[in-house]
Amino acid sequence: QKAAEQGYERVAHAGEEGPPAYIWEALDVLKVTRVDHGVRCLEDPELINRLVSAQTPLTVCPLSNIRLCVYDRMQQHPILSMLDQGLNVSVNSDDPTYFGGYLMDNFAALEVVLGMTEAQARQLVANSIRGSFVDTDRREAWLREVKA
Template identity: 60%
Template sequence: MSDFKQWLWAMPKAELHLHIDGSLQAARLLQLAAKNGVEIPYNSVESVEQAYNFEDLQSFLDLYYLGASVLRDEEDFYFLMKDYLDKCHEQNIVHTEIMVEPQTYLPYGVTVETVLNGFRKAIADAKAQNGQSALMILSLLRHLSEDEAIAMLDSVAPYRDDFVAIGLASSELGHPPSKFERLYAKAKAQGYKLIAHAGEEGPPEYIWEALDLLHVDRIDHGVRCVEDTELVVRLINEQIPLTVCPLSNVRLCVFEKMADHNLLQMLQQGLCVTVNSDDPTYFGGFMNENFESLADALALTKEQALQLVANSFKASFLSDEAKAAYLSQLQDFAAS
């Protein structure tokens, strides 16, 4: 590994766009399928990994939901979260904001309480053992109805303190942010921070809707904003964070190859862009692999990497005091 890549690995980082089911590693998927008697069309780590060559977002989602179907009890959810947080510790991701999608498990009779009991314990263990910081985001599935999303929001009321924000995930095309105005108004009244996937497969209009109708605090993905100059100006002026996922964008054919990615161009324009892994086991790498890919394909510099990470800490839903502490830690790293 080059000196620069070793430096990237050592840099303290924050991840803001991570679907916990998308971190399910192939070996764990096979183990849990066997444990829970779930039939899947794979019998080896290699056969699972061969299935990761997606044609589009939907072909990915089909495999994603198959993977999620092997999670059934509290222990399963504990290990799912623990595996990801162990990876964070390995990659010096000191803070992460994790999207949790309870609607995914409802068809299998898995309750919100089961999911959260496992996740809570893993997060508490990571904090106690390694000082790791993690927040959870209630992520709703946009291919389902707004009424179903509102019902899920209502059902997590007893667990309100477990979630810092709500978000939208799943199929973007055909499910514009405007579909969820009532949901977001209700969540905002309950004190949730607000995020939404927009401008990945969907057009810039989806980003406008997320801003003007849902009143989001940050945009997940947002790479298609560059197609609308007025939108870019607004995003720069308001410093709306964009949680960009480079390897994901290439794997899902938003960009043909990493050399075509617009992340560093957006950074240079003054957009508040960040680097994240999205669904890392499905898209070819966790956060450090995303940074390495940017270094290889786009000649990422130390200055750019530091700015991207600073943006992540600033865009997080941490307290101002915690943000300042992490930014100071980053400055100390840069000066070392």
């Protein structure tokens, strides 16, 4: 609460290794505006509906999810399905030195292993811009570049 009072955005890691209940708690107790990870939301249809309706950004880290055994193989990763369901997901790295995989490594894995299309990549990039904490003018300029 103090962070919000001082103008900071509230973000929490939730729903990667922990259950969907952790995402609910992040939203309802911490009042976060963005959820880091959040892939376990797929286990709770009501939570999916809430996240889609609010367009809450989910910063998904595919290679980290494999390294932490959230999924056994990249072929199982649901990020493109999450995108298709209307979830506001973006591709991110998560402590890349420790977990392996900088941002472009994550994008490459999605393209090579999951067959991510250019349109899906552009949507993921646009989602990351919308979920960022930059000023409106910069956000809009970057979104125009992604659409170009």
